[in-house]
Amino acid sequence: MPRPVRSALFLAVFLGITLFDAGPALAHGFSSTVYVDVAKGDGGKVRTTLGLEYDLFVVSTADAEKDDPLFRAGTDAFDGQDDGAMAAALDKHADQAVKYVTQRFTVTSGGKACTATRTGDFTMGRREGVPYTTLLLDWSCPSGADQHEVRSGLFPDGEGYVKGTKTIVTYEIDGHSGSAALDTNTPSFSTAQTWYERFWEFFRLGAEHLLTGIDHILFLLALIAGSRRPREIVLAATSFTLAHSVTFMLAALGVVQVPARVVEPVIALSIAVVAAWYLFRVWRRGDHATDLETAGGSHFSLDRAGWTRLGVVFCFGLVHGLGFAGALGINEAWSWTLLWSLLVFNVGIEVVQLTLIAMVFPLLVVLRRRSPRAGLWTTGAISAGVSLMGLIWFVQRVFGL
Structure with missing residues (x-):
């Protein structure tokens, strides 16, 4: 040789x-991706469909140190890969789970906050083989505004579970449709954004993906x-x-x-x-x-x-x-x-x-x-x-x- x-x-x-x-x-x-679909709901409301990585959602929402019931039920169901049990664990503690989301994920209209209401039960699915849960939220917004802003701070670095969470938003509302990429540097998206502002987000996302x-x-x-x-x-x-x-x-x-x-x-x-x-x-x-x-x-x-x-x-x-x-x-x-x-x-x-x-x-x-x-x-x-x-x-x- x-x-x-x-x-x-x-x-x-x-x-x-x-x-x-x-x-x-x-x-x-160790990162995660949140998937959000934003559309016009019934009665002038805004409907958001959130896809959240299940095990990360459970540990972020629950308090493991205090023997939280959600943590016990959620992790047991995840270990058994039982979709029904995973969804049931979240449904049983829905107020706790929804509170975690709405404290870190918001919708505003004309600069004023919209109010979220859970619609339906939690459901389970898979993304790239990873269990994800789906949460539907209907947002009641002040009337008269023709633009909305979505802001996401879900699964931040400070929680210590993951780093660099991305939120991929697809939308069809306010006469606009397309996609946006949110992260720590760009935590919000507005339907009033110009086309080049939206495209810059995807350019940066592509560059960061290769670099990381x-x-x-x-x-x-x-x-x-x-x-x-x-x-x-x-x-x-x-x-x-x-x-x-x-x-x-x-x-x-x-x-x-x-x-x-x-x-x-x-x-x-x-x-x-x-x-x-x-x-x-x-x-x-x-x-x-x-x-x-x-x-x-x-x-x-x-x-x-x-x-x-x-x-x-x-x-x-x-x-x-x-x-x-x-x-x-x-x-x-x-x-x-x-x-x-x-x-x-x-x-x-x-x-x-x-x-x-x-x-x-x-x-x-x-x-x-x-x-x-x-x-x-x-x-x-x-x-x-x-x-x-x-x-x-x-x-x-x-x-x-």
Whole structure:
């Protein structure tokens, strides 16, 4: 085995041991998404349909330290995965549950507060295999206002259970329809907002999703480390972009649906495979080989292995697109507003992706040209570490560790 590859593997083992315990948290973070549908209700009221992650809702609402009955009933039902028991636990303590929501989720009309009333019982469902409960609230608002504002502070960081909760709002009210993304930095949405204000939210959401999803970042690092020339990284990034854009749009529009228990392990496996590809190429060529541009001369053309790599990147890109779509979870009828929102979300992803490539790849090129051996060791270490983390995440996600 070539010396650079051996050194890279030793470094990878060290990184793997260091990061093993943090694997799941680093992949996407302990976060949650609230789904809200806002529409015109009966009698001039505003109806909101909230989708809340069940176990998080129970622990946030109940007081575990005081042996809260809701906590006992809710967690027992969740452990047994009994939808009827989970809904019954919330119905039995409906006042407590609704109070938690209405203290952190509000609707105002013309700057004046609307009053919420629960409509119907709690119901259960699944989103990406995770139990979610649905809560219907009808809001009585002051008459005469032609605009409404929705504000969400559900499951804040301060509660200590999750971090960076997103609230995805779909709406059809006040003559407007579309989607909005709320979080700590942008906690409210108004139907009086301009189109570019709404689109900026989705651009920022897309950028943040890539920046906070370290598995996607590691996949990009694997592409960068395994590319010897600018054209290689351009082709690889283009292949990845085209692939994930297609499946992202199809999944976000509800045309394609793949469970997260399938998507997430494959994403982890893609990281390991793409990173290991470079190590295999170095090992096959021997210790004397480098990944410099001079290895193949000034003329660039893809050989059979190069085209195969692009094909692999494209296929894995299709899976990553499903992962990007899972961050939104939008489920509404087709509209041009929805399409543009999804496109802007995707543009946010692409801008961050291209920025990372523009920052990292030139540094590796300079290092390779000034010190071919150091460049080989550096890219080998990056690839080995990324590949090992991908394998760790793959095992964790397959077996639910």
